[in-house]
Amino acid sequence: MHITEGRTHLCSWVYYVAHTPTGCLLWAAMGVSAERCAVITFDHEWDGNYVANFISQSEIPFKGLDALFTFDHLVKSVSNWGGSADVIDMHVRMYNDGPFVKTGAYCTFGFQVSYFGDIRPEVIAIDMNGQDACVKPWRWDSALNDGADVGHDLTGGYYDAGDHVKFGFPMAVTTTVLAWGLIDTNKQVKGHSVDTHSHTRQTEYARAAVKWATDYFLKAHTAEYELLWTAALANHITALYCTGQVGKGSDDHAFWGRPEDMYMKRPAYKIGKENPGTELACETAAVLTAASIVFEGVDDEYYAKLREVAKKLYAFGDEHRLEYHLSIIDAEPFYRSWSGYGDELLWGALWLYRATGDEAYLTKAQEVWDEFSLGEKGEQFSRDDKKAGAYALGSMVDSNNTQYAAALKEFLRHVREDSKYGLVFLDMWGADRHAVNVAFLTLWASKYGDPADEAINLLWAVSQMNYILGDTGRSFVVGFGVNPPQRPHHRSSSCPIPPDSCFLNSWGQTQPGPNAHILYGALVGGPAEDSTYEDDREDYVHNEVACDYNAAYTGVGAQRCDVISIVEKSSNSYAAKFTSQTEFPFVGVNVVFTFDHPVTSVTNHNGKSEMIDDMHVRMTDEYLFVETGVFVHFSFEVFHSGDTQPEVIAVDLNGQDACDGSITWTTDIPFINPCEETGMAPYDYAQALCMSFLFYEAQRSGVLPPDQRVKPWRWDSALNDGADVGHDLTGGYYDGGDHVKFGFPMAATTTLLAWGLIDFPMGYEQTGQTEYARAAVKWATDYFLKAHTAEYELYGQVGKGLVDHAFWCRPEDMLMERPAYKIDREHPGTELACETAAALAAASIVFKGVDDKYSEELLEVARELYAFGDEYRLEYHLSITDVTDFYKSFNGYGDELLWGALWMYRATGEEVYLSKAQEVWDEFGFDEEIGGFGWDDKSAGAYALGSMMGVENPQYTASLNEYLRHVKEDFPYTPGGLVFLGMWGSNRHAANAAFLALWAAKYGDPNERESHVVWAASQIDFILGSSGHSFVVGFGVDPPIRAHHRGSSCPNPPDSCAQNNWGYEQPGPNPHVLHGAIVGGPAEDGTWQDDRSDYVRNEVACDYNAAYTGALVAIIEMKN
Secondary structure (H helix, E strand, O other), rough: OOOOOHHHHHHHHHHHHHHOOOOOOOOOOOOOOOOOOOEEEEEEEOOOOEEEEEEOOOOOOOEEEEEEEEEOEEEEEEEEEEOOOEOOOOOOEEEEEEEEEOOEEEEEEEEEEEOOOOOHHHHHHEOOOOOEOOOOOOOOOOOOOOOHHHHOOOOOOOOOOOOEEHHHHHHHHHHHHHHHHHHHEEEOOOOOOOOOOOOOOOOOHHHHHHHHHHHHHHEEEEEEOOOEOOOOOOOOOOOOOOEEEOOOHHHHHHOOOHHHHHOOOOEEEEHHHHHHHHHHHHHHHHHHHHHHHHHOOOOOHHHHHHHHHHHHHHHHHHHHOOOHHOOOHHHHHHOOOOOOOOHHHHHHHHHHHHHHHHHHHHHHHHHHHHHHHHOOOOOOOOOOOOOOHHHHHHHHHHOOOOOEEEEEEHHHHHHHHOOOOOOOOOOOOOHHHHHHHHHHHHHHHHOOOOOOHHHHHHHHHHHHHHHHHHOOOOEEEEEOOOOOOOOOHHHHHOOOOOOOOOHHHHHHHHHOOOOOOOOOOOOOOOOOOOOOOOOOOOOOOOEEEEHHHHHHHHHHHHOOOOOEEEEEEEEOOOEEEEEEEOOOEEEEEEEEEEEEOOOOEEEEOOOEEEEEEOOOOEEEEEEEEEOOEEEEEEEEEOOOOOOOOOOOOEEEOOOEOOOOOOEEOOOOOOOOOOOOOOOOOOHHHHHHHHHHHHHHHHHHHHHHHHHHHHHOOOOOOOOOOOHHHHHOOOOOOOEEEEOOOEEEHHHHHHHHHHHHHHHHHHHHHHHHHHHHHHHHHHHHHHHHHOOEEEEEEEEEEEEHHHHOOOOOOHHHHHOOOEEEEEEEEEOOOHHHHHHHHHHHHHHHHHHHOOOHHHHHHHHHHHHHHHHHHHHHHOOHOOOHHHHHHHHOOOOOOOHHHHHHHHHHHHHOOOOHHHHHHHHHHHHHHHOOOOOOOOOOOOOOHHHHHHHHHOOOHHHHHHHHHHHOOOOOHHOOEEEOEEEEOOOOOOHHHHHHHHHHHHHHHOOOOHHHHHHHHHHHHHHHHHHHHOOOOEEEEEOOOOOOOOOOHHHHHHOOOOOOOOOHHHHHOOOOOOOOOOOOOOOOOOOOOOOOOOOOOOOOEEOOEEEHHHHHHHHHHHHHHHHH
């Protein structure tokens, strides 16, 4: 799952703590800082002395005090009235051996400070027993007189939302759903509750959240036919919750302040026989019943009391029927019962039947179903309308009655199919709340409902949760994820710590900054139907928080162990499968399964199994090797004797929880550069050569080979390439910092890599890089063979350029369609066909004598492609139009016809190709203008190649010599000495020319050898660092660390690269070092910035490295 379950659950409980009117509160409040330490209060002061007190409430018991105070100015002396004090310049250590401080108690002590001069030293930091103790709690006891007006203790419970009314109806709904999540996501194992979220350990917090409400409900039930509806303070019509009501809504909403500072009257409202309220009574009965299940076997006395009161309240609600807001009229503007009380009568009866097994409640449920026609389609599951929840509950407790299961299935289908994309929008007020309410039901149904809908329910629910947690680039949960709300409509968290005022000039409500305190875990209302949302404190529709907003949201993450799927089952056994993807390589599996009911035996079809006891089974396979990114599968069969099928509720795989479908490492696995330093000077050309092939490995697409060295941040990707045209077009190289596979520059790259192998073999042999170079060539040529699907057909691109460029993420995470584009007789492309022919012909020479069969296959396809390109002439971008904005053939196809013919002649020795080269030379006037050398223009490369093979024709040699003179003498140089041949990829252009100069030094005019070598080496040395910093990632001094490259800029899973555009915009180094890649290079004036967003000067590309790689090996060979 994408859901970060542990963090979201913990935050959710913190949110409920922030809404408690009374009780032991946090002693270190979140998110508050001040110049003066907030836990220090001044008593009195005189010349050079003052007396102060430390006061802070503790969340843990401890004995003994060891506190280090830091002051902002020097102190003369400090007296600790409760112990000893040592002055250490501007720090003072105060300590004693007691007294014992209990959980929730206040730790206090007084002290006197004597100081120099007129400036009073203030305490600015405190380390107490090893933790920061300088922050004062922002929530403490409040509303301690609730119920005094009616002679009852109605303290406790929850404030509803951003206000301070205690509305009993939504508070009861909230608590029922919290309890439901505890019941159906936690299993009772041999009398002990097993938290299925073993990695979150939130069971006790969940029980505490439920009990805080049920304790209050028990207080509020003051007689058999009386329930007080308490409401403290509120501010708008929103989703809030508490019992009955305490507090007058309009008065409360007019008060924007802390609950601790409330001064208005807080009247208590009740229902009774004369003024009944069926919804309130039956919903409170439902929550007490559900809570009784939670506490059964944990606190049996408490559970019995809850159930007793629940029965009385349900009978009250059923016997004295009336919509509750007609009795508690103050609730009507805030929590009116729009759907009537039929759903609460059904819901309450089903909960009571589930808890008691008393058939009378099941009969009552059916009566209510028929009386109120509750099978008619529900539109939501909310604090007002419980029908959909009742469908789910009824389908479980009355499984023989298909009406419930059918209604649930139809409700979920209706919601899912109306919300295929984004957040389902069921209501303007609290859109997030409505979405997670239904997500809770779909996850519940994925476990307990129709197995045929299991997958679709699970995926849909996760999509809703992920939207709320940040899939759109922002989180809707306060304090969680990327760009969370900072200004929720919530009084208490918006107010500063006393003595600062929340009222003065309406500061807490109107100040434009973030709330003074972070209301961790609170879910805000959510976006409008058009997805707009503003983090505006005054927007109580989209930015308020409420207890009922968080209820189902809290239960969503805890629904099931996703890694187990049941394949087949019989009465006393079932076959199942474990499936989980791993993000790190490991050898051997040791997995412990925990079941919720006893099993008699388990058979592991892939290894050994051992019964630890009847609830735990260990399965092992010591020989299983798992690579990064692959799925771990194994099958097993479970046998049991009881009527209840045992379910796997926890999985421990090799020491970690594996129940959420992903096996992750706890720390990043470091990548160790396999290219060692060799000591070459002035630069380590051999290490740079080795690293250049690492870059090509990082660019690989498709299924990566076992000897892949760049891992674990690269693994299999784009495995469906070609599926849209019915061909396997996986493999090949991603072009640059993106993930399109552009065939034309890939072919040019491959030709140059092969050329270096052919004409500088000793350099490769001396450095031990021959096999890596061959592998780099073959990764491309294997792809070209796949792409040549017929004699006159060649696929020249996979992926749509603009769509791809809009996606900044790992190639492994690509979701967009990747269309394949081809040339054929009706849509020819001469450049593409002839350049691919050149690459295959050059590669056939590389593999001749190494793999003759492969060499012959390459040469055969090269013949077909050259003939195709020559016979059907057209600029290739006119056929593959998507390439125009990226790799348009500005130079035409004459150079590819010449270049391809010369490579075909070199590979075959057949004179027909040499004759074709001369025809093309004459046809396109190659002697009239000196060409260039790059992915688009092969002219200068053809001069060199022709000078070797057309020795009787001096035109090639003359043109090569003129090209080299022209480049060296007629172009500008940067201040650091790089010849500037073009703005886009200046390093690449210089390296291309350097390769040809080095080639000419070996195979051209001997008289120019030294000048060519010196000049070419100066260009490569510039790239390696002679100007003061290297332009090669991971090499030399001050290399680029923010290359424009998606894959290396993204963090390891499960962290997101797309969330808030992190991978592109974060200012730090790329998380992974793209060893060996050369970046674009400087501007003509020598300026360059290591800026990830600069795709002109800081992008990388396969063709950037091609001739550079050849130049490195040429320098190595010539130097040796």
